[in-house]
Amino acid sequence: MKPYIEARQVSKRFGQHQVLDKIDLTLPAGMIYGLIGPSGAGKTTLIKSILGMEKVDGGTVQVMGATMPNRPVMAKLGYMAQSDALYETLTARENLTFFGKLMSVPKDKLSQMIDYAANLVNLTQQLDQRVSGYSGGMKRRLSLAIALIQDPQLLILDEPTVGIDPELRQQIWAELNKLKATGKSMLVTTHVMDEAERCDYLMLIRGGVALAQGTPADLKRQYKVDSIEAVFLKAGRMQDANHGNR
Amino acid sequence: MRTMAIVKRVLKQMLRDKRTLALMFVAPLLIMSLMYFLFQNNTTQVATLGVHDVDSQVVKAVESKHVAIKHYTTSQSAATVIKTHDLAGYLTQNSGKLTITYANSNPTDTTLIKAALQSGVIKLRLKTLVTATKAQKKALVAQQAALQRLAKAQTQTAVSQLKTALAQAKASGNTAAVAKLQKQLKAATAPKATTKMAAPKASTYTTKSHYIYGSSDSTFFESYLPIFLGFFVFFFVFLISGISLLNERTTGTLSRLLATPIRRSEIIFGYLIGYGIFAVIQTLITVTFAIIVFKVHLVGSIWLIFLVNFLLALVALTLGIFISTFANSEFQMIQFIPIVVIPQIFFAGLIPVDGMATWLQWIAHIMPLYYGAGALTDVATKGATLSEISGQLGILLGFMIVLTLMNIVGMKRYRKV
Structure with a gap:
């Protein structure tokens, strides 16, 4: 079976600034793939390249076997952006309905899907409130619900747990694991290190370069440390040292 | 049917925003009432x-x-x-x-x-x-x-x-x-024919006036009204559509929209239809108000007035969306009003374009409002028919098509496909 995402040697530069430098990424079915790195590392650019919203300068991206950019394939992706892109004057239900229609969810299935997605993120009670009255955490959850509206096989989540309280974060990760069990795959960016531990596979990205890749356990063993945070620090120092040598 | 989803959303958002709704529908009536009293002919200046x-x-x-x-x-x-x-x-x-x-x-x-x-x-x-x-x-x-x-x-x-x-x-x-x-x-x-010198009777001249368009009661208000009808629609639609797309861009929803399989053209058409509906309602309200409250005499067909205003609104809409790509905030969008909107008033017919210098006439011919207001005036005061204003309508349509294409291509900045 083909991997959901297969990115090879992806490079992207904005002017003089090399944002992505020959990144390889393979995401098979049924896996949570964590993309960790400081802000400005190129995580969002990599995600936008995978979505086909950004044109890569070098390398190729294939999603579900199709070379990106490819518009119809976008219907198979659930995407949650870094900033909450919601229509504040509309209610949560209206937001979900709108994106459901854009994602070609069949009319007879739409209300069922809305209930499912809202239930998953614990927003059933507030479904008919306007988004302008939502807290930051509720908006984040609604964004996640929108990503789930067409029940996609592949979820691309850009910082899904920012501004969400610890309890709810636990719930969301529990949900993500449940989704994974049904064969869905997720590409998740984060800069919260304890979340990285929950991923099946990690890519450490810094300055547009993939510093290290592997399962959390592998990485800890490789760098001889006991936390992902320490892996990150060590890998970063090594990168800086190499840079100095060059 | 993604276009319809956009249309429905635009309508819903507008209906929720009572202030903007009031601006679009009540403000023109207010300005028109003021105009009515200001442009009355019977005031005597001494x-x-x-x-x-x-x-x-x-x-x-x-x-x-x-x-x-x-x-x-x-x-x-x-x-x-x-x-x-x-x-x-x-x-x-x-x-x-x-x-x-x-x-x-x-x-x-x-x-x-x-x-x-x-x-x-x-x-x-x-x-x-x-x-x-x-x-x-x-x-x-x-x-x-x-x-x-x-x-x-x-x-x-x-x-x-x-x-x-x-x-x-x-x-x-x-x-x-x-x-x-x-x-x-x-x-x-026998009585002699008296030689009476017929003194030429001073001929008195009386004048009787006929008016081809309007009547002796015609005021500036009536002749300026069609121009302002066009201007209201143009101005409000330009501003509201431009700012709403700008908002969509700055809040990230545009980028989010483009992460769905929607076509770029579907977004633009959704906007065209959604705001086009409001433009039609606005015209309906202003024209009805003028006819009922101020007893304005409309020579031509009211449907032609709606048609011209609708086209003008579409041009304003595409122009607003186009201009919004050059603005990074609402404030910057407002800054375009003196550059893009205000000059159009001068070429809309308040000052006769025929009497302008040649180079000014050239400028007039690149202003959408020149054609829109011209067509509205012809219909409202001269009773022009569809075929008589077809030239102006064609040019407005041309403006709209070119701007729409530019918008669809311009959206490539946010998504490559």
């Missing part, structure tokens, strides 16, 4: 004219409902009198020569006095002419009377001579002579 040492008949001739007269006896200079008494003009007389000084701070006042003075002078000339003609007539009548008297006297002499001759002939028994003389007498006593 210019004050100071006079010094001017013949009373001249003053009487110049005075009108638009020119109020104030008498001054000072010998100060005209400029001083005008300045101290805040006059619009000052008239002095030196024997037969009238000297007028205009304040000219308000060109309308100057024009009023100029007109009053001209008509006054003409009135005076006519009066003199009439007096002269009357004198001539009198003399003629006197001459006629004298002539008649003379003729009468001659006839009387002739009659008495004939009568004497007749009596003699009768006495002498000459019947032939009697008959002849009787005939002559008859002719002499």
